[in-house]
Amino acid sequence: MELNLFLSITIFGIGIVIMVLKRDLMIKLIGLGIVETAVTLSFVIVSHNGPLPPILTLPIDRVDPLPQAMIITSIVVGFAVLSLSLVFVVYLSSVYHTTDSYKLQKRIKKDEQ
Amino acid sequence: MNSDLFWLNGHNMLLLPILIAVILGTLRLFTKNRWMNWIELLSMAFFTVIVLFFQRPAIFVVGGWSSAIGVEVKYDSISFWFIFSLLIVWSSVKMRFEKWEPSIESMLDYLFASMYALFISNDLFNIYVTIELTSLISFLLVGHGKKPSRVWAALKYMLLSAVALNTYLFGTLIVYYGTGVLALGALKLEKIPEFGLALILTALLVKSGILGLSAWIVDAYSKSETPVSMVLSGIVVNAGIFAIIRIYDILPSNLKTLVLVIGIISTFGGAIYAFGEKNFKRILAFSTTSQMGISLIVLGVSPIAAAIYAFFHSNTKALLFSKNGKISTTIGALSLAGMPPLAGYFAKIAIGESHPMVSILITFVTSVYVANLFGPDLKWKFSPFEIPLEFAILSLMFLIPFGGVMYTTEILATIAIGILVGKRISFPNFGDPFELEEGLAYQMAFLAIAALTVVKW
Amino acid sequence: MKKISLFVTITSVAIVLTVSAFVAIIPHNANHYPLVTELYDGSANIVSAIYLDFRFYDTLFEVLIFSIAITGVSMYANRVKESGKILAANSPLIKFDLLFLGMVIILWGLYTALIGHLQPGGAFSGGAITASGIVVLTMAMGSEKIHKGVERFKLEWIENSILIIIVLYVIFADIPSGFFFPGFSVGKIGDFFSGRGALLLNSTIGFKVFVGGWLIFYEFSKRKESV
Numbered sequence: 001m002e003l004n005l006f007l008s009i010t011i012f013g014i015g016i017v018i019m020v021l022k023r024d025l026m027i028k029l030i031g032l033g034i035v036e037t038a039v040t041l042s043f044v045i046v047s048h049n050g051p052l053p054p055i056l057t058l059p060i061d062r063v064d065p066l067p068q069a070m071i072i073t074s075i076v077v078g079f080a081v082l083s084l085s086l087v088f089v090v091y092l093s094s095v096y097h098t099t100d101s102y103k104l105q106k107r108i109k110k111d112e113q
Numbered sequence: 114m115n116s117d118l119f120w121l122n123g124h125n126m127l128l129l130p131i132l133i134a135v136i137l138g139t140l141r142l143f144t145k146n147r148w149m150n151w152i153e154l155l156s157m158a159f160f161t162v163i164v165l166f167f168q169r170p171a172i173f174v175v176g177g178w179s180s181a182i183g184v185e186v187k188y189d190s191i192s193f194w195f196i197f198s199l200l201i202v203w204s205s206v207k208m209r210f211e212k213w214e215p216s217i218e219s220m221l222d223y224l225f226a227s228m229y230a231l232f233i234s235n236d237l238f239n240i241y242v243t244i245e246l247t248s249l250i251s252f253l254l255v256g257h258g259k260k261p262s263r264v265w266a267a268l269k270y271m272l273l274s275a276v277a278l279n280t281y282l283f284g285t286l287i288v289y290y291g292t293g294v295l296a297l298g299a300l301k302l303e304k305i306p307e308f309g310l311a312l313i314l315t316a317l318l319v320k321s322g323i324l325g326l327s328a329w330i331v332d333a334y335s336k337s338e339t340p341v342s343m344v345l346s347g348i349v350v351n352a353g354i355f356a357i358i359r360i361y362d363i364l365p366s367n368l369k370t371l372v373l374v375i376g377i378i379s380t381f382g383g384a385i386y387a388f389g390e391k392n393f394k395r396i397l398a399f400s401t402t403s404q405m406g407i408s409l410i411v412l413g414v415s416p417i418a419a420a421i422y423a424f425f426h427s428n429t430k431a432l433l434f435s436k437n438g439k440i441s442t443t444i445g446a447l448s449l450a451g452m453p454p455l456a457g458y459f460a461k462i463a464i465g466e467s468h469p470m471v472s473i474l475i476t477f478v479t480s481v482y483v484a485n486l487f488g489p490d491l492k493w494k495f496s497p498f499e500i501p502l503e504f505a506i507l508s509l510m511f512l513i514p515f516g517g518v519m520y521t522t523e524i525l526a527t528i529a530i531g532i533l534v535g536k537r538i539s540f541p542n543f544g545d546p547f548e549l550e551e552g553l554a555y556q557m558a559f560l561a562i563a564a565l566t567v568v569k570w
Numbered sequence: 571m572k573k574i575s576l577f578v579t580i581t582s583v584a585i586v587l588t589v590s591a592f593v594a595i596i597p598h599n600a601n602h603y604p605l606v607t608e609l610y611d612g613s614a615n616i617v618s619a620i621y622l623d624f625r626f627y628d629t630l631f632e633v634l635i636f637s638i639a640i641t642g643v644s645m646y647a648n649r650v651k652e653s654g655k656i657l658a659a660n661s662p663l664i665k666f667d668l669l670f671l672g673m674v675i676i677l678w679g680l681y682t683a684l685i686g687h688l689q690p691g692g693a694f695s696g697g698a699i700t701a702s703g704i705v706v707l708t709m710a711m712g713s714e715k716i717h718k719g720v721e722r723f724k725l726e727w728i729e730n731s732i733l734i735i736i737v738l739y740v741i742f743a744d745i746p747s748g749f750f751f752p753g754f755s756v757g758k759i760g761d762f763f764s765g766r767g768a769l770l771l772n773s774t775i776g777f778k779v780f781v782g783g784w785l786i787f788y789e790f791s792k793r794k795e796s797v
Contacts (some may be wrong), residue, residue: 013583054616069620080639293600554575557582564589
């Protein structure tokens with residue numbers, strides 16, 4: 001596998017380890033952002049067939065346009081997911097007064113008793 | 114194309130329910146009247162029934178382009194069963210006329226549009242976009258209501274699902290890198306890099322409700338409101354199974370074996386977890402993981418049997434989640450266990466013909482946890498809006514060509530023994546090892562196993 | 571339990587990386603689009619031709635995803651109490667600079683959105699740039715004046731009705747052929763009125779993204795100190 005693609009899989013793995021390792025909810029969201037950035041980076045790597053952008057008025061050494069159209073959709077989807085999870089975190093921390101995920105789970109369990 | 118009516122030929126007729134659902138969903142936002150629900154119900158039912166009766170199997174590209182540059186769309190008998198199940202469960206939820214605000218009602222219309230588009234899609238990237246739209250709507254539905262703990266269930270669901278779908282996108286990219294096409298019809302003829310297929314399979318198994326991988330199921334089903342649980346278990350859980358059925362033909366044989374193994378583990382593991390639970394909704398949540406495992410086992414026999422099994426399961430689960438009194442729960446519970454005149458018996462015939470011992474064992478474990486559903490707070494109600502669901506379940510008994518009657522006495526005896534065992538013996542509760550970090554760990558562990566399977570053998 | 575899951579995650583990620591280092595993928599450099607774009611679509615930017623013309627079916631669902639995100643943010647943010655506001659800039663020099671900068675950014679964003687078929691740009695990037703111009707204007711004029719704009723222009727109503735225009739384009743753009751066939755004219759490459767429906771679609775979707783970004787900023791900035 002190409003070196004650049006392997007590095008983007010590494011960044012994907014780092015993002016997932018951050019989501020599991022850290023306790024604070026906001027840092028988990030940053031980890032999710034890193035995962036999505038790794039996917040976007042891999043799209044850019046795959047579409048690199050030549051040095052020029054995909055505009056028809058330029059000569060023939062253009063990059064592949066299809067992964068770039070897929071990036072546009074995946075960025076919008078990632079934006080929607082991140083904004084919704086941010087609103088959820090704001091709501092939860094206004095009710096339970098913490099953003100630490102362990103304390104949050106304990107308080108929720110106590111709430112249900 | 115002799116059934117043309119003006120320009121309503123086969124291609125446009127197939128795409129029409131999506132556009133009608135989007136228009137109705139947008140118009141629904143502007144009014145609070147509940148008679149608007151009638152307009153939505155009747156028009157969606159009308160157009161979808163036209164498609165289900167008159168549409169012949171077709172593969173075409175939306176917009177008339179070639180399949181290398183456009184989005185490919187396919188309608189066949191598997192799509193028929195899934196769209197039929199979608200229409201029945203969606204209509205039952207709409208017919209309840211809940212006191213929801215207009216934005217939630219319009220989201221149900223968008224959910225119909227996106228699930229319908231998923232069930233006719235034949236393109237890897239289109240499957241991603243429609244599953245994302247479905248997931249976003251279900252996140253918002255899970256958190257709706259007054260209890261704050263629902264929002265934590267919705268957040269957990271959101272994070273796990275986002276990681277899974279990013280894995281799917283990575284897998285699609287590697288498949289595109291190796292072959293240059295995204296449409297599933299053209300992919301059957303190419304040599305596909307199998308690492309990408311391992312990534313795609315992991316992501317779809319997370320969305321489809323298998324025991325360890327879908328750590329979001331237990332909390333999301335048990336904590337949300339009743340009609341939202343009906344929507345989640347009757348509509349959304351079919352998304353992952355449909356996508357796995359679509360890509361099953363292009364998987365290499367060792368990944369197919371892995372799907373069968375994980376199906377068996379999820380069937381019996383989910384049932385064992387369900388033995389120890391006492392809460393009505395948590396039993397049904399673990400039961401969903403068990404039944405999805407059975408769907409994967411049936412998929413190994415034939416894809417159309419898996420489609421029929423998914424139809425039966427989503428209707429039964431929606432009926433059970435609606436908590437409508439003793440009659441509905443009895444019919445649903447016996448159908449889930451597989452009693453002969455009801456649908457569950459005919460749905461299990463596909464495995465019953467080739468491996469009868471497996472089917473008897475599955476019936477036994479299902480009956481044991483089904484006995485626990487009858488708690489002290491069920492009344493003898495009978496509400497009118499559950500009639501379509503019960504009709505659908507009872508109507509599957511006309512599928513006699515699929516095998517007919519066999520092993521009837523064994524199955525009845527097994528169900529009776531199972532219910533007795535479930536009522537008398539009480540099992541210990543196994544706790545709840547399905548929080549956020551564990552869910553991510555299971556996903557990554559399965560990805561590692563799938564990657565090793567692809568490389569070694 | 572958490573330590574076990576952490577250990578399992580790190581081990582699995584290491585295994586996946588090791589496996590992926592030894593997988594050999596032969597790249598297939600695909601090149602389907604340039605000829606088809608020149609003949610049937612006519613816009614100079616091939617990526618814009620893909621997501622507005624050839625694969626417009628996906629873009630329709632993407633716009634739906636965006637609307638649902640906005641609706642969800644409004645619905646859940648209404649449960650949190652409002653508190654805190656952004657004050658206007660103190661000194662007149664900074665206020666003038668920020669106002670000027672904000673206006674330039676908004677105009678630049680509208681320009682990027684409109685000529686998405688000739689240059690890299692398009693609806694989504696243009697809408698995002700314009701929404702960030704609103705943020706700069708809020709720093710200049712204070713949050714109360716900008717928030718009055720949300721109620722006065724009825725932004726939520728506008729944002730929901732733009733979807734109808736897109737669905738009408740899908741249905742009626744090319745009636746003899748059916749749904750999702752592109753309408754308008756191909757035109758010469760590099761012309762402003764080329765690229766089939768790109769001009770109409772870029773302006774509507776760009777406006778929708780702009781209004782949506784403004785609404786999200788509005789909801790979050792009303793609750794600056796609610797956490």
